[in-house]
Amino acid sequence: MxxxxxxxxxxxxxxxxxxxxxxxxxxxxxxxxxxxxxxxxxxxxxxxxxxxxxxxxxxxxxxxxxxxxxxxxxxxxxxxxxHGDFGISYTYFPYSVTHMIGQALPWTVILVGVTQIISFVVGTLLGTWAAYRRNSRVDSVITLGSTFLGTLPFFWLALLLVYVFAITLRWFPERGGYGGGSSPGWNWLFISDAFQHSVLPAVALLITGPIGWIIGMRNNMVQSLGEDHTRLAVARGLPRRRVAITYGARIAILPNVTGFAIALGGILGGTVLVETVFNYPGMGRLLLESVSSRDYPLMQAIFLFTTIGVLVANFLADLLYGFLDPRVRKVESV
Amino acid sequence: MALLEVDHLSVTYTPRDQPANRAVHDVSFHISEGEFVGLLGESGCGKSTLGNAVLRLLSPPARITGGRVTFDGVDLTTADEEKLRELRWVDLSTVFQSSMNSLNPVIRVHAQFADTFAAHKVPGDVTERATELLELVALDRRVLRAYPHELSGGMKQRVALALALALRPKLVLLDEPTTGLDVVVQRGILTRLAELRRELGFAVLFISHDLGTVLEMADRVMVMYGGEIVEDRRAADMLREPRHPYSRGLLGSYADPRLPDVRVSYIPGRPPDLSRPHTGCLFAARCPHVEDACRTTHPDLLPDRHGLVRCLVAQSDRLPVVTLGSADAATTLGSHFPATGTLDRPADAAEAAPVLTVTGVSKRYTTRRGLRTSSVEAVRDVSFALRPGVVTALVGQSGSGKSTLARIVTAVERPTSGEVRFTGDDGTDVRVDRLRGAALRDYRRHVQMVFQDPFSALNPTRTVAYALSRPLANFAGLRGAAARERAAQLLESVGLAPAGQFLDKLPHQLSGGQRQRVVTARALAPDPRVLIADEPISMLDVSIRAEILELLGDLVRDRRLAMLYITHDLLSARLLADEVLVLNQGVLVERGPTREVIGAARDEYTRLLLDSIPNPFAKAAAG
Structure with a gap:
């Protein structure tokens, strides 16, 4: 087909x-x-x-x-x-729902989007490395290390970061998306201020973000390296690295691509926990506020946005999958 | 100096939580330039492990624990990665089992050739070279643009063979290269392989459990049992006079189905557990000629009549003379199974009223591609009847419509036209192709299946007792102690006695033959009238196939079952069936009593099937 x-x-x-x-x-x-x-x-x-x-x-x-x-x-x-008209927010009257979402969305998309992409890239690379050096010290450090970090409660990690780097050392601001001295706009003062504010939440997300990708990639790749076609590639005298990339990682990454697309779609829903801990003005906090004040139009719109985000991301993953895995293009017989 | 020298090689599996398993023990042999050597053995005998050790492809927990492999003067066991990489494929290539998985699924065939050439810095145009190689194996150049999933099993195996010959190696290691392929496709590949070897002159190590193929193709045959080589001699000599009792048993399980009197034997028992220490001969427990010394002294592989054999009895020339396939072979070899032609059958079997009648059945499948539809006629105007106490074999290649017919008979699918009628014990007559709901469920208790793969037909997490209790609860309403008691009876009726030993076992604790017996017992649980056996022995080891055939034959006779035996293996059809239906592309091309159809085939297609069966005896007679 x-x-x-x-x-x-x-x-x-x-x-x-x-x-x-x-x-x-x-x-x-x-x-x-x-x-x-x-x-x-x-x-x-x-x-x-x-x-x-x-x-x-x-x-x-x-x-x-x-x-x-x-x-x-x-x-x-x-x-x-x-028309993108979701009515008027109950709590932020007279602002429209669309306006409120427009305010919160960029904060979340930039913070969570960037950290998700970095997590995926770093996680996939580390997972590949661990599988490539399976059962070596590198593998043990990566696998055990990420499993250990994965067991720590996220909010506790985030609070720890705030305590150490914001309250004790005072290297970064402890809360909010930008300081009182700047106002949103395309000016240097605001951008550097927003960046300063985003460092701690980003670090919190980056510590836990890659773990799932590492474990998934490592296990998939260990499996694909055990397949007959990989053994045949070794028997054909292909260089070890080539085997690992074209025959191991190339196939192992497929399920992770789907997972990544769904994760990207979920960004629109925000990351409630991190935005609450850092009092970050994104979609997660907006969702939390709309739920606690029973702001139905706002809630409904956020849910719809999240759903559409996941659907679009899934659709893109399907398209990507069609390129990456020729097998799915096969016709389904009736 | 020989091309490949294997010297006292041992391989041990050391899994973390299980005892170490010495899969290959002290194996020595050599292969000369251009020689075609067969390595014959059953699953678990260590033949594939040996092959992987030669290629140095073992992965943990398997590792070489002793000995050396020398190829063309280079010690492969100690060579470093880079040295090994340069030698691989240039001098020593391989084709894996046709598990359909030896090509990378996400890149095109062209890229797999390109990879190989690039790794060894072969100059020139990849497409041109790859096209030439594909021509060697009679494939069109369009295959280069295909992904592996777009090719048939036979085509994939041809691509793998072309790939193996890409750099004109000195030795090609073939590990079960045609297992799982259809007999006609297999014939095509084997013929091409023999021609290519004559043209290009490479040596071959051919690993297989399929005795017919190995004996037909190889100059010399090595038989492996329990991780050791037990016999090594020229193929012609092996055919004429196998000297190890195990080789004799294997050869006894093979016969030419066209002969008027066909008998096969089988080897009772199962292979030794290699994780336990053994004294004496590893085959002693299953050997019909065992002597006291065999149980205490481990025999060595010693010269014996132009070959090598590892058997105390043969070495002291006390082995009884036996003519394989003859009636007295049975008594010498211990157990045997004569073809149905010579079995006692109730005289009325052929005249008994049919229990299931298939009349003018056709099945059309429609595929939709966008707006276009295309249809395939899988089965066309097929009629036959199944009678109690009679085995009807349905033979044909894969894709001939055998399985479609099985699905129609079991009412999993409905025919596009034609009718299927079932006559119950009480004389009630049912139109199977129109059944729904409760009536369908009621019909299913009368028609049961024995599946091809006993490894996937049982839930791996449930005990034998549970597997048997399901149909008992569903169809007979038996539960608890009553079901358990009935399950025990069923196990004993399929030869698993005492049943108490098997009821609480999980599938992985059973051998392949035992699993197939459990699957058969499960099919018998609702006390059916018709048994559909879809290739029930093709996944089993050669030495126990006759055992399962014997069981099925006995069940048909004793319980007056009607059986539809679906197979591509004409020898087993000859052994088990009373009548044969030959199916070609959905059409019945020949039918009649087994001995007539197989002994004197009239249809061209039936003859093609018969001629495709590897036949070492023909070669021996010609040479």
Missing amino acids: APVAYFVRRFLFFLGTLWAAVTLNFLIPRLQPGDPAEAIVSRLAGQSESIDPAQVQAIRVMLGTPDGNLFDQYVQYLGAVL
């Missing part, structure tokens, strides 16, 4: 899943019991007092709660999603 057909099929599959995700995102909140407007009023007013219908109506108008039957709402919702 021509590769084009493979890619077309993956794309159609992607569109189908995307539609299902968007629809579920619409349906699930509407299947939940209770009225958000009443909930807000009763929270504002306190449990004891009775609810004034006029107040509820006012809130409804303010929030733009939809009317019409479920199908009309669905059509409206699809149109709004296509």
